[in-house]
Amino acid sequence: MDLDFTAVTQFFGKLTLSTLLPALIYLIGGLIISKLILSFLDRALNRSNVDVTLKSFFHTAVRLVLHFIIFMVVAGALGIQVTSLVAILSVAGLAISLSIQNLLSNVLSGLMLLSIKPFKVGDYVEVGGTGGTVKEIGFVHTKMLTIENIxxxxxxxxxxxxxxxxxxxxxxxRFNLKINVSYECPPEKVRKVLLDYISAHPQVDRDPAPFVAVSDYKESSIEYVVRAWADNSIFWDVYWDLFNGLDDLFRKNGIAFTYPNLNVHVKQ
Structure with missing residues (x-):
């Protein structure tokens, strides 16, 4: 596209002190007012319970709107046709929004997550089957660190x-632990051994009390369910501590785990 130097020359030729001075005043005054508004907004957001990322977004969005208004006012003071400029910017904005609609979808979803707060940084969550600790809720992505440190x-x-x-x-x-034990072991004995074992752990809550019961009679074993509560911060420590001690517990008390059996009948 050829640049119309004649039009450019005519535009700058029309600029006089009477047009430049009001435009300069509007520019300086607009920037001062914009700074005051942003300062007031920052103080209001800091007093609120709004997420840090959301605060940054609000600040940036308001700053862009204020600067756009200042630009339009200054352009009008310089004699630029503002209505035509708005029409051009609208068409350009529409074209850009269509080309980055996936990005906009992620940004809007990020704002929704920050507003609704189904989780926060530091929470352990599972999203669509993927589990991990939330490290950052950004405008486009949410970062999660898995237990494999990925x-x-x-x-x-x-x-x-x-x-x-x-x-x-x-x-x-609460954790639910399912254990399969041989039919040869009396259920009352198994229940008592398990209940005493769970209740004796110093980090298992007493209220609600631990619970042990028969949950299923299978083909070659009796299934027991063990339920107990612990502090969320040490949940996995308590779980694995109890789980890893089961083998030694059963050996000492003559209780046998079961394993899958395959019976083969041969006809002669």
């Missing part, structure tokens, strides 16, 4: 449309 970046639109399980919202958490 950082995962999930698009916010996928996060907001998936099932979210948050394991960190409550102070207490």
């Amino acid at each position: 950082m995962i970046y999930i698009p916010n639109s996928d996060v907001s449309s998936s099932k979210i399980t948050n394991y960190s919202t409550e102070d207490k958490r």
